[in-house]
Amino acid sequence: MARALYIHWPFCLANCPYCDFNSHVRSGVDTAAWEDALLADMRFEAEKAAGEPLNSIFFGGGTPSLMPPALVARLLSEAEGLWGFAPGIEITLEANPSSVETANFASLAAAGVNRASLGVQALDNEVLRFLGRLHDAGEALDALATAQRHFERVSFDLIYARPDQSEKQWREELARALDFRTGHLSLYQLTIEPQTRFATDVRRQVFAPLDDERAADLFAVTQEMTVAAGLPAYEISNHARPGEESRHNLTYWRYRDYAGIGPGAHGRRGGVATLRHRKPENYLAAVARQGHGLQDERALDRPEQASEALLMGLRLAEGVDLENLSVRFGYAPEDLVDHDKLALHQRLGLVRQDGSRVTVTPAGMPLLDALLADLVVADLVTA
Structure with a gap:
């Protein structure tokens, strides 16, 4: 059963133009109402997905660093009472590097958070303004230093392959990031998601995305520099020192069960996919009406589970074990x-097979989407 818990806090101070996550801007948040709702939702899910102690908890958003530390502490206490905590549990909270949120880091660590994931996104003020971020580069650097003092483990995100970004610019920015010597980095290429402001801007020709060839060159630079720094990619966009991989995200990519609570949260338990109400007001109303925020439960048939496990697992450097999946x-x-x-892509050096384990090689990772479409049996995907 579930050994991981995801808690979604949907509120942000502003909507970033590239973001398609479930985030909402509100003039005020009734913390007491949200505490009651999240606790009720958690208790409902624990009844459905009780079993082993939790190995990881992840506060995502939105901007969970806007949560009062006392609320974080209350939710963690309840989770421990409902499931129990495995020794060395990983408890991650996503945070924006503003001075207001950084001031809460000590209290969040005291509440039980032991891993911070900071949405730095860039180390240049002009780029941060383009990305719609509310912090500047100085605040980001201060937040990283503060996080490293308070949390056992720290990760941060950067977005690259931005419009007109050169290899020289990215090499310099990534070198600065690696100088912080955090154990984990998430390095994402800028993706123009539908129904975002950036999608509208591209359609109106306000800016043009970086072309695929130059983006592939920057991906190669990323792999070269992170390997040299001892943070190889363990997933296509995530890099870590051995042993500092995100345990929570590995739960997703290894296609294991996890409980998800809060607005828009997904979960998976015993072959059933769960989805909470997305809009905050609808979520609160659902909890008040039925004692939980669940909007939909859907049984996953065997072909869908198998294909999803393949599609997720092949993103990982460790790949998938076909015997295990069978x-x-x-x-x-x-x-x-x-x-x-598979044999064709092995000859091309894009895929490797060792016994029953199949992995996408570093040369194949830039072509991952095409490889997945080729490798996963069509009957599994379409069944």
């Missing part, structure tokens, strides 16, 4: 991937 989902290993295509 035991989990009842397929013969040869029925999970297209072995003719």
